[in-house]
Amino acid sequence: MTTTTAAPKSQGLAGVTAGETAICSVGQGKLVYRGYAIDDLAEHACFEETAFLLLVGHKPDAAELSAFKDEIVGYRRLPVGAVNLIKEISKAPGAVPMDVLRTVVSYLGQFDPNCQDISPAAEQTKSRQLLAQIPTIIGHMQNVIDGRDIVEPDDSLGHAANLLWMMTGQKPSDESTKVVDVSLTLYAEHDFNASTFASRVIAGTNADMHGAVTGAIAALKGPLHGGANEKAMDMLLEVGAVENVDSYMANAFATKAKIMGFGHRVYKQGDHRAPILHALGREAAEKIGPEATKWFDVGEKVQKIMLDEKDIHPNVDFPCGMTYYALGIPVPQYTPLFVAARITGWCAHILEQHATQKLIRPIAEYVGPENLKW
Ligand SMILES: CC(C)(COP(=O)(O)OP(=O)(O)OC[C@H]1O[C@@H](n2cnc3c(N)ncnc32)[C@H](O)[C@@H]1OP(=O)(O)O)[C@@H](O)C(=O)NCCC(=O)NCCS
Known part of the structure; x- marks a missing residue:
């Protein structure tokens, strides 16, 4: 038996440039979303503005931001089937919030008449729906875990405040809201990190956005990444x-x-x-x-x-x-909160990947046995 002993070309694709993106640049000591430095965004932009920037590609003007916020608020409520699913699985023995979130996001694809449509217009709508629905899933799940009645979204609250409200049934302080809002901006995007790359690999086959996001949630859960x-x-x-x-x-x-x-x-x-x-x-x-x-x-x-x-x-x-x-947020919800932020980056990348119409399929260096006879 002969075996090849050559080392793989790259362990974990470290240092490999695997494609182009106009969404984000990650450099030593510098993180930039669509041309804006992260410290500038953390100080001056709210999360909804950051989300718009990532998804649409430019800084929103006042009218665009107001329409975007209204659209998100309008998508916050979940179909009854999804609420029932959350009630059923959140308290199952060994239930892990990241798994509950992944399952419900996948299930939501079933309710979306546009699920199979990967046109930019349909994907912009689905991005906004997922951005709005993920905090609701997290909130409902935490309500079930805590044994309280489901807390409905509060349409008067912004994205971060509504997320904290739905998790607890208590109006958050301005300070807590600000800290969570900034954390969402910091977590929103990070070029070809593992979960985003996973979403691009799935999208590269022209599979649908809910499927690509479901895969991304699975990847983010790992302790070497978002976990x-x-x-x-x-x-x-x-x-x-x-x-x-x-x-x-x-x-x-x-x-x-x-x-x-x-x-x-x-x-x-x-x-x-x-x-x-x-x-x-x-x-x-x-x-x-x-x-x-x-x-x-x-x-x-x-x-x-x-x-x-x-x-x-x-x-x-x-x-x-x-x-x-x-801030009193339960530890098992930290990675789901990361999802609530990174959904913006994932959706922007899925849109970008679908626009390329290019399959992602690298090659491997074979290091196993050769010339065996059955
Ligand atoms: C993020 C991470 C996966 C990057 O991995 P990587 O680029 O493949 O780098 P490596 O894991 O090969 O680390 C290089 C060296 O630093 C050490 N190292 C890296 N992160 C370390 C950590 N968190 N604790 C202790 N040692 C660490 C490794 O043991 C290795 O040492 P060695 O060369 O003596 O074997 C790795 O740093 C890690 O596992 N961190 C902890 C998990 C984490 O915080 N993930 C979130 C990332 S945003």
Whole structure:
């Protein structure tokens, strides 16, 4: 038996340029959505403006923004079948919110008469529908988990405030709303990350948008990708207190355990989004009190040790965990909230991919056995 021993050309496509996009550029210390730097957007644009920018391609004027917001509000309510499905599966033993969300998004395709239509006009409509419906799925799911009646969307509230309202049945403070709104903008888009690339591979076969988004949700769930925001907070809770950080980290290094919320495939000198969210989250936590700032104290010590000993920086998922915890958001909903943001980037990429009419199909280097006889 002969075997080839050549290494694959690229492990995990690291460093490979796999196509073109006009939606977003990810560089060392610089993240740009359609020409606008992320810190500019985080400071000056609300999430709905960011969503419009990503989906339509330009900054909305006042009339465009108002019409876009009205359209989203109009799509917030789910078909009865989807509400019943959420009620049925959210409390099933072992139910994971990301799986519930994936299942319901897939199911929603069944109700959409335009599901199979991949024209730009139909996909712009479906993008807005999914953008509006995902917070409703998250809210209803959390209501079922908490054992409260379903909280209906509040048409007077903006996207971030309505999301928090539906999850809790309580009107969120302006501060919580602002922090979540900015987190959604920071999470909205990131070029060919794993879930977006998955959505483009699916869209590249000319499959429908609901299918491509369903696949993207499945990819985002993994702890090496979006699932890291939940795992980062789980780790801090396990550490428990500042005085436990040294021993926890020493043990993690000794066992070569990965520290969730650190490292990045592209950013090697730090993720530009992380300090933006960290500063906002810490400020919000300080107004809440020591039970919230405690986790920033623990996290900052973890961060210092990772930088001093490994030269590895936190990615956006690390401050996200502490920030959402301070706001009282249940940990298993952190990655679903990431979906509520990234749906904009995914849909923009699905539109862009469908416009190319090009199948994505790379080649593999074969490294298995050869010339065997059956
Ligand atoms: C994001 C991630 C998958 C990038 O992976 P990658 O580009 O393939 O880089 P690698 O995993 O090969 O890491 C390179 C080196 O840094 C180390 N490293 C990277 N991230 C690390 C982390 N979070 N904790 C500890 N060590 C880490 C690796 O162990 C590896 O060390 P080695 O060369 O001694 O083997 C990786 O950093 C990771 O798993 N991070 C934790 C999960 C996470 O936060 N994901 C969200 C990303 S936005």
